[in-house]
Amino acid sequence: MSVFTLKAMSVDKYLRTEECTPVKREYVGGDVYPLHGVGNVQAGTSQAHAEICGNIYATLHGPTKTKGCRLYQSEMKLRIESSNTFSYPDVMAV
Numbered sequence: 001m002s003v004f005t006l007k008a009m010s011v012d013k014y015l016r017t018e019e020c021t022p023v024k025r026e027y028v029g030g031d032v033y034p035l036h037g038v039g040n041v042q043a044g045t046s047q048a049h050a051e052i053c054g055n056i057y058a059t060l061h062g063p064t065k066t067k068g069c070r071l072y073q074s075e076m077k078l079r080i081e082s083s084n085t086f087s088y089p090d091v092m093a094v
Contacts, residue, residue: 008031009032011086026085027085027087029083030084053073053091057073057091060091060093071092072093073090074088075088
């Protein structure tokens, strides 16, 4: 098992390398964090976490559709420009 170290990089480099990395990563203020499978980072998620996320998604599905919003799960990347952050929220309504 390898020890994980933060990797500082520019937004442009993060976005260029995001498609070819084998690990899903988040970007916070210049630092890149792997989400799964490197060092001590947990691969996958717990059953309870998955059920909670599924319940939130199911609960929000109807109301977001009637309001004309879009609902996404953890595979959709979110950019927060004000904090120079890219993340993958468990559930996101737009």
